[in-house]
Amino acid sequence: MTGKSATLIACSLAAMLCAQPAHAGKARDYLNAPKDSWVTFYNIGYSTSVTPVEGGEDFGVPKFGTNVLSQSVIITRVMDFWGRTGGVSLIVPYLDLSLDAGGYNTQQAGLGDLSFALESNIFGAPALSKEEFKKWTPETFSSIHFVLTAPTGPYDANNVLNTGSNRWIFTPTINYSYTPNGGRTWLEAYGTMKLFSENQATQTDQYPLFLFEGHASQNVTDKLWFSADAYYNVGGETRVSGEAQDNAADTLRLGVGAGIRLWSGAQLLLNYDQVVIKPNGQPTGTNFRLSLAQVW
Numbered sequence: 001m002t003g004k005s006a007t008l009i010a011c012s013l014a015a016m017l018c019a020q021p022a023h024a025g026k027a028r029d030y031l032n033a034p035k036d037s038w039v040t041f042y043n044i045g046y047s048t049s050v051t052p053v054e055g056g057e058d059f060g061v062p063k064f065g066t067n068v069l070s071q072s073v074i075i076t077r078v079m080d081f082w083g084r085t086g087g088v089s090l091i092v093p094y095l096d097l098s099l100d101a102g103g104y105n106t107q108q109a110g111l112g113d114l115s116f117a118l119e120s121n122i123f124g125a126p127a128l129s130k131e132e133f134k135k136w137t138p139e140t141f142s143s144i145h146f147v148l149t150a151p152t153g154p155y156d157a158n159n160v161l162n163t164g165s166n167r168w169i170f171t172p173t174i175n176y177s178y179t180p181n182g183g184r185t186w187l188e189a190y191g192t193m194k195l196f197s198e199n200q201a202t203q204t205d206q207y208p209l210f211l212f213e214g215h216a217s218q219n220v221t222d223k224l225w226f227s228a229d230a231y232y233n234v235g236g237e238t239r240v241s242g243e244a245q246d247n248a249a250d251t252l253r254l255g256v257g258a259g260i261r262l263w264s265g266a267q268l269l270l271n272y273d274q275v276v277i278k279p280n281g282q283p284t285g286t287n288f289r290l291s292l293a294q295v296w
Contacts, residue, residue, distance in 0.1 A: 025190050026257050026271050026289070027215035027227035030143050030175050031183075032085050032125040033078045034133040038296040039087075041074040049285030053101075064101035066283075070094070070112075080127035081120045089117035091147070095163040108161040113153045113169075119145040124177075138183030140176075147171040157201040168197040184219040194236070202240065209236030209249060217257070227257040229273060252277040255287075265295035 033039055047068045076089040093112035099105065124141025149171070153164025173192040179185060192211040198204065210233070217227035230252070237248035255273025262268055269291040275284050 025213050026269060027188060027217040027229060028186055028259060030177060032138065033295055034130040035078055035080045035085065035127040037078045037130065039076040039078060039293065041291055041293050043072045043289065043291045045070045045287060045289040047285060047287040049283035051283035052281060064099060067098045069096040083127055084121040085125045085127045086120040091115035091117065097161045097163065099161055106160055108159065108163055110154050110163040112163050113149045113151055113165055115147050115149040117145060117147045119143055138179055140178045142174065142176045145173040166201055167199045170195045186217045188215040204238055204240050206238045207235055210234050223261040225259045229255040229257055229271065231273060247281060249282065250279045251275060251282055267293045269293065
């Protein structure tokens with residue numbers, strides 16, 4: 001692969017990353033849990049994308065395909081924040097990345113960047129003991145969430161693919177979750193902004209990326225619910241050595257999801273989504289995610 005085509009792919013990879021929200025949400029992500037409890041999540045996801053490379057035809061790379069197998073473990077301690085439910089979390093990711101670009105293939109696998117989360121309810125989710133929680137009827141609520149991602153994963157500026165990002169990322173999110181019937185139906189909106197520090201190894205920085213999600217979910221039985229999901233990403237253009245790359249996101253993804261209660265405190269969550277509207281130069285793609293949550 002020539003240096004020019006490698007540069008084209010690197011710039012297009014930045015565009016792909018803009019279009020794919022990290023820690024993509026799902027319906028009922030922020031429901032209340034008893035205080036002084038632990039919640040653990042195991043997440044696995046598989047995503048595929050095909051990205052056109054502007055000018056790549058001249059170098060034999062008109063487009064490239066990526067596959068990402070991601071896994072993560074999240075450990076959350078639910079706490080009482082002045083009478084409101086709050087919590088702190090550690091997020092440990094593992095990534096297996098592969099790239100196919102005009103016959104050039106490469107792969108990287110390893111730990112990703114560690115993240116740390118702090119969240120607190122604003123209204124509608126009081127801090128309850130396990131005994132109180134059993135008698136409580138869910139109600140409309142809103143919460144605020146902060147995630148700080150540290151550049152702890154391995155990174156080599158000479159590699160096209162890296163499981164670490166070599167930069168800090170700060171991600172505040174606010175959710176509004178409405179239920180008209182005590183938690184059998186939820187209509188939810190999440191708003192997120194991602195702020196990035198500079199990757200000094202490649203002199204790459206990025207404008208803020210804004211993520212908006214809408215989820216409508218309905219219980220079918222006491223143990224099963226389904227959801228319809230929408231994700232819209234805008235902004236996040238990258239700059240290399242101060243030069244704008246014209247790769248800002250403006251992408252709509254639609255999907256479906258389901259939640260199944262397995263046993264006491266355990267839930268299996270399934271989600272699928274795909275890109276339906278995007279600007280030229282942004283990737284098409286699909287995502288499948290599975291999560292297993294347990295309250296201890």
